[in-house]
Structures are given as C-alpha cells and as structure tokens.
Amino acid sequence: MKSVKPVEGVTPKVEKTDAQWRAELSPDEYAVLRQAGTEPAWVGKYTDTKTVGVYKCRACDTELFRSETKFDSHCGWPSFFSPLAGDKVILREDRTMGMRRVEVLCATCHSHLGHVFEGEGYNNPTDQRYCINSISLTMEPDER
Numbered sequence: 001m002k003s004v005k006p007v008e009g010v011t012p013k014v015e016k017t018d019a020q021w022r023a024e025l026s027p028d029e030y031a032v033l034r035q036a037g038t039e040p041a042w043v044g045k046y047t048d049t050k051t052v053g054v055y056k057c058r059a060c061d062t063e064l065f066r067s068e069t070k071f072d073s074h075c076g077w078p079s080f081f082s083p084l085a086g087d088k089v090i091l092r093e094d095r096t097m098g099m100r101r102v103e104v105l106c107a108t109c110h111s112h113l114g115h116v117f118e119g120e121g122y123n124n125p126t127d128q129r130y131c132i133n134s135i136s137l138t139m140e141p142d143e144r
Contacts, residue, residue, distance in 0.1 A: 004036050004112050007090055007105065014060045014109040025059065032133050033059045033111040036096075036103070041076025044134025048072075053141040054084070055132075060109035064088050064137070071124055077114065077131050081124035089130075091116060104130055111136065 016024075021034050031037040046055070055065040055078075065080045073079035083089045087107055094103040094115065104113045114132040122129055 004034055004110060007092065007110055010090065012108065012110040029058060029135055032135050036112040039133045039135045044077060046078045046134040046137055046139060047076065049139065051139060051141050053139055055137045055139050057106040057109060057111060058136055058138050059111040060106060062088060062106055062108040064106065071122065073122060073129050075131060078134055080130040080132065081126045081128055083130065089113065104132065
C-alpha cells in the first residue's frame, strides 16, 4: 500500500513521524489515513448515521464536516456535499488505480479522508459528493 504523499508546497500544522502515527492509530486507521487506503463499503460506523453534530479528523481532531451537509448517496460510505470550510480540506488529483479522481486530505495533518466527485446528479446545493471513509472520522454530537 502506498503512503500519503506530502502536499507540495504546504506544510501540515500537525507533523508526526511514521512511528508516532502507527502508535496512535489502529492498523486499519493507519492504512486509510496514512496510506490512502479505502475501507470496505457498507461497514463504516457513519455510513447511515443521522446524528446531528460535527465530524472530525480521526488523526488530529480537526472539525471537517457538519451533519447538515451529510446526505444519503447509497454508495456505501458517508457522503457530504461540502466541508465545514474550504480551508479544512485539501483537494488534489489522484491518478492511482487507473483512474482520475480528486483526493480529499485533512488540511491540518494531511491524512487521507476519501475522494470528492462532481456532476453525479445528486440533489444537493453543490452537486458534489465528498465520499469519506468512516474510519477517517470521529463524530461529536451536538449538545441539545
């Protein structure tokens, strides 16, 4: 499996050695967040949740998405139509696996979150689907 490549010209705010990441993350979390893996479809904790709150990067706890932007895409992974703010994620071209996609990384620690797709015809304000691995996230429910 490949490692997440550094983002050219951008230094992460959270920098750790590979040994530190391995010590802090489970093997499955490490494979996705630090090696740009993908968890199997329909197994993630947040695929179908409707809990109101904020989704954070599992590796560094940065707030990334709000539940109000989560929608049912029926793709097997949590889907959002927009990040919390544009500066919370980094988008970059991904040409692995013989296709052209746009990878989504946490802007704070540069961990792999998933991919974003456009023009699929979902009924949402941006016509985008941020397809994010559940294992890349934690969820903090709103206190209501």
